[in-house]
Amino acid sequence: MSATVRAMREDDLVSVLSWRNHPDVRRFMYTQHEITASEHRRWFENSQGNPARNLLIFEHENVPLGFVNITQSTLGHIADWGFYLAPEAPRGTGQLLANAALSFAFQTLGLHKVCGQALAFNERSIRFHLRLGFSQEADLRDQHYDGERYHSVIHFGLLHNEWQANQRDTV
Structure with a gap:
């Protein structure tokens, strides 16, 4: 079973937009409106x-x-990550995505720390981050309207050395 990440390409735009606009994904985003194709293309082109x-496809x-x-x-090899799955992704895919993405972040990019955020009502994402070994560092009350x-x-x-220790523990 090969699980990898690769750079997002222009031919991925339609799939990524449909995943992002799916109600089960969109409701956990800061921006909850349905994104238009032109808005999505501008975001992609600006990101290039x-x-x-790093925009990646799992x-x-x-x-x-x-x-x-x-x-x-942030200088010093610190990055924020965000992710979502295709609505049709089979159960367990999230763990595979996280393993591939964090491996890319720490091994390929040489990051020292990966940071994530979740809206407080997204209990599934909170549990997921904690299961991956992330530490909860802040609870910003009423931060998003x-x-x-x-x-x-x-x-x-999640620090690089914590990720490495988690990798050793799961082998």
Whole structure:
């Protein structure tokens, strides 16, 4: 079973947009409106000019099943990540995506730390980050307003040495 990430290409735009606009994905995003094709294309084209941003497609057995964004935002090899799966991805795919994406982040990019965020009502994402070995570093109360109500945002961090220790423990 090969699980990898690769650079997102222009021919991935339609799939990634349909995954992102799926109601089960969209409801956990900061921006919850349905994204238009032109808006999506502008985002992709703007991202191409940003060397700190890595837009990745997760593939399992050569089938695209997810999207990962790793953006270095801080000097010292620290980056934020975000991800989502194709709605039709089989159960267990999230773990495969995380393993491939974190391996890329720490081994290929040489990052020191990967940070993540989850809206506080996204309990599944919170549990997922904790299972991956991330530490909860902050609970920013009423940090995000979705147009109707405020939501807290949970911040996570995973250091390279913590990831390495987790890799040894799972072998």
